[in-house]
Amino acid sequence: MSREALQESLSAVMDNEADEMELRRVLSASDDAELRATWSRYQIARAVMHKELLEPRLDIAAAVSAALADEDLPVQSKTVVRGPWRSVGRFAVAASVTVAVLAGVRLYNQDEVASTQLAQQAAQPAMSAPQAQSPAMLAGFSTASEQQGEAETASEATPGWHDQRLPAYLRQHAQQAAMNANESALPYARAASLESR
Amino acid sequence: MRFIPVICLLFGGWLALPVVAAEAQDWLERLADAGQSQSFQGTFVYERNGSFSTHRIWHRVDETGVVRERLMQLDGVEQEVLRVDGSTECVSGTLADQLDDQQAWSAHDLDSQRLLESYDLRIIGESRVAGRAAVVLALSPRDQHRYGVELHLDQESALPLKSLLLNDKGQLLERFQFTQLDVGTLPTDQELQSGTGCQPVTASKAAAEVVEAWRSDWLPPGFTLSRVAERRSPASNEQVASLVYFDGLARFSVFVEPLRGVMVEDARSQIGPTAAVSRRLATADGDVMVTVVGEIPLGTAERVALSMRAIEGQAIQ
Numbered sequence: 001m002s003r004e005a006l007q008e009s010l011s012a013v014m015d016n017e018a019d020e021m022e023l024r025r026v027l028s029a030s031d032d033a034e035l036r037a038t039w040s041r042y043q044i045a046r047a048v049m050h051k052e053l054l055e056p057r058l059d060i061a062a063a064v065s066a067a068l069a070d071e072d073l074p075v076q077s078k079t080v081v082r083g084p085w086r087s088v089g090r091f092a093v094a095a096s097v098t099v100a101v102l103a104g105v106r107l108y109n110q111d112e113v114a115s116t117q118l119a120q121q122a123a124q125p126a127m128s129a130p131q132a133q134s135p136a137m138l139a140g141f142s143t144a145s146e147q148q149g150e151a152e153t154a155s156e157a158t159p160g161w162h163d164q165r166l167p168a169y170l171r172q173h174a175q176q177a178a179m180n181a182n183e184s185a186l187p188y189a190r191a192a193s194l195e196s197r
Numbered sequence: 198m199r200f201i202p203v204i205c206l207l208f209g210g211w212l213a214l215p216v217v218a219a220e221a222q223d224w225l226e227r228l229a230d231a232g233q234s235q236s237f238q239g240t241f242v243y244e245r246n247g248s249f250s251t252h253r254i255w256h257r258v259d260e261t262g263v264v265r266e267r268l269m270q271l272d273g274v275e276q277e278v279l280r281v282d283g284s285t286e287c288v289s290g291t292l293a294d295q296l297d298d299q300q301a302w303s304a305h306d307l308d309s310q311r312l313l314e315s316y317d318l319r320i321i322g323e324s325r326v327a328g329r330a331a332v333v334l335a336l337s338p339r340d341q342h343r344y345g346v347e348l349h350l351d352q353e354s355a356l357p358l359k360s361l362l363l364n365d366k367g368q369l370l371e372r373f374q375f376t377q378l379d380v381g382t383l384p385t386d387q388e389l390q391s392g393t394g395c396q397p398v399t400a401s402k403a404a405a406e407v408v409e410a411w412r413s414d415w416l417p418p419g420f421t422l423s424r425v426a427e428r429r430s431p432a433s434n435e436q437v438a439s440l441v442y443f444d445g446l447a448r449f450s451v452f453v454e455p456l457r458g459v460m461v462e463d464a465r466s467q468i469g470p471t472a473a474v475s476r477r478l479a480t481a482d483g484d485v486m487v488t489v490v491g492e493i494p495l496g497t498a499e500r501v502a503l504s505m506r507a508i509e510g511q512a513i514q
Contacts, residue, residue, distance in 0.1 A: 161432075161461045165454070165488070166473055168431030172439065173450040173471070173490040184280060185254055186360060186373045188268050189243035192276045193250055193469070 007038060014042050170194050221318045221334055225309040227355035228348075234258060235354050238388070239327070239378035240271070245371045245469030255384035267389050279391040287395040312445030315339055315419035316346075324349050326358035327375040336446060341365060342417030342497040343447045344470070354380045362470050362492065370470035370492075411438055411453050415504035417497055419444040430454055442491075442501075449491020449498065451505060456484045467495060476502040 006029055009022035018026070029035050174191035238255045251271045258264050263282055270276040277289040312318070316336040324331045331349040338345055349359035358378065362371040409425055424441040438453045456477070464475040472495040475488040487505045489498040 161459065161486075162464045162475060164432035165430065165452075166464075166466070166475075169450070169452050169488055169490050170468065170471060170473065172428075172452075173441075173448075184266065184278075185241065185252070185268060186243075186357075188278055189241070189250065189252055189373060190245075190371075190469075190471070192252070192270050193243055193245060193248040195274065195276060 003034075006035065010035065010039060011042065014039070014046065167194065221320045222309055222313075224320070224332060224334055224350055224355065225312070225318065228350055228357060229309070231355040232256065233262075233264065235356070235380060236383045237354070237356060237378060237380045238382060238384050239375050241373060241375045243371075243373055248469065251376075255388045257384045257389060265384075265389050267384075267391065269392070275392065275394055277392055277395045279389070279395060285398050287391050287397045289392070289394045289396065309445075311419075312336070315343060315444045316446060321347075323352075324359075326351075327378045329353070329358060329378060331358050338365075340418060341494065343419075343444060343493055344370060346446065351378070351380070356380065364494070410508055411440060411451070411505055412508050413440075413442075413451070413501060413504045414506055415500060416442065417444070417493070417501070420447075420449075423448075447492050449489060449493050449501070451501065452488040452490070453478075453505065454486050454488070455482070456486055458483065461486060465495060465499065472498040474498040474502045476505075478505060480507045482507075 006025065009018060009025045012018040012022050013026050026035070171191060171194060174187055174194060236257045238253075240251060240253050243250050243252065250273065253269050253271055255267045256264070257266070264280075265282075266280045268278045268280075275289060277287075279286040279288075309318075316338055319335045319337070320332060321335045322333045324333050326349050330352040332352055334348040334350065336346040336348065345363045345365075347359075347361040347363060348357055350356065351358050356378070357373075359372075359374040361369055361373075364370055420442040421444075422440060423443040426439045426441075427436050428439065429435070430437045433454075435455050435457070440451045440453075442449050442451070461475075461477065463477055464473075466473050470492045471490060472493060473488065473490045474495065475486055476499070478485050478487050487502050489502045491498060493501075
């Protein structure tokens with residue numbers, strides 16, 4: 001397969017637009033040092049464009065690997081275990097953190113606007129699931145994956161606590177909101193729509 | 198690579214901005230002035246995820262400049278509001294709940310200068326709404342912490358004929374749209390007379406002294422505190438602090454309610470365009486529940502909820 005096609009796929013993965021084929025292609029080539037370097041460059045470019053803080057030298061995977069290495073493993077043949085684990089692990093952890101954060105942010109800013117969108121959302125986390133282990137999700141977006149169902153299950157501890165308050169909070173918010181003196185119609189309609197639920 | 202076109206787009210957008218911005222800004226200023234100077238009546242629809250309703254509006258400006266406005270929902274439960282010069286005279290049953298001052302639906306002047314810090318304003322074309330020619334303005338957010346608005350303003354009067362709220366993917370969150378509008382016809386006294394279900398609102402006096410007990414460590418750029426209030430909790434006798442933040446267009450409210458040892462879990466939900474996030478916060482005085490409600494993305498609401506802090510030495514009373 002040509003390098004160009006691979007980079008195209010990598011770009012798609014980064015943009016969270018990869019289909020399953022592309023994702024597999026990138027994953028199967030993830031041992032390739034050049035590909036990993038490209039991935040890293042893309043991340044830096046992306047961070048610059050989004051004016052995000054990025055510390056390219058921050059290598060979480062290396063730190064994790066070092067910590068693992070210090071641990072007394074019950075296995076005798078440390079080197080055999082460490083070799084492949086480190087190279088795969090380094091990419092996997094770094095990639096999974098990035099993918100988890102990207103997927104998390106995307107998922108996070110979603111809402112249940114339309115069922116079609118829900119379908120898309122379901123596909124996105126599934127796509128990153130092989131890499132994005134739960135600890136990576138916990139890093140920044142602990143509850144992102146439970147977004148949809150949580151409102152319903154949230155009041156387990158004290159049933160109805162939120163149910164009692166949220167409608168009133170929503171109402172207060174709608175009443176305080178108004179775009180300007182002329183446009184009281186929109187916030188009024190917003191408030192009214194809450195009542196006829 | 199796929200993001201090179203994005204760079205071109207970004208730079209292109211910046212270069213084109215100043216040329217059209219002036220004209221677009223004129224329209225915004227006309228909009229800000231439109232309701233103060235013109236009488237109109239009409240019918241509009243409001244649509245969001247899970248809700249569709251129709252309403253009628255009567256808006257009259259006297260020779261003396263007094264603005265009287267009556268709004269009524271035409272389908273389902275009869276809901277009504279009557280406002281005179283920006284203060285609420287009466288509201289119908291369910292809407293009246295929790296309303297304890299006349300400032301509800303209060304006027305906040307559209308500040309086009311301030312708004313431009315957070316939104317990119319452009320004229321994107323012309324359209325026709327409710328049988329009238331309209332100019333279309335786009336207010337695109339400059340970051341991911343707010344939604345975009347597409348405004349269709351009446352060519353003749355600059356009244357908003359249609360207003361769409363859009364998320365970062367361009368999906369429609371909310372639609373406000375006139376289906377019929379009559380500009381210049383004065384609504385009669387009878388039309389501005391509220392129905393029997395409309396309960397008069399009396400001003401509450403002692404809302405003045407509100408201690409600022411909460412602040413936010415992080416706010417989305419452009420948002421500032423526009424109002425602090427305190428009122429009784431809808432479900433207990435606790436006082437709930439409420440803070441309203443505003444960026445010139447979008448708005449969110451933060452409610453802080455003491456838990457007094459009650460075990461409550463965090464929650465989040467999305468009702469049409471409005472995100473609601475509740476987060477438990479530990480303070481020296483025991484845990485409180487911070488609830489952020491507003492027309493902002495859920496992720497932003499979550500971050501605000503996580504950033505609320507008690508101001509040192511001023512616990513909630």
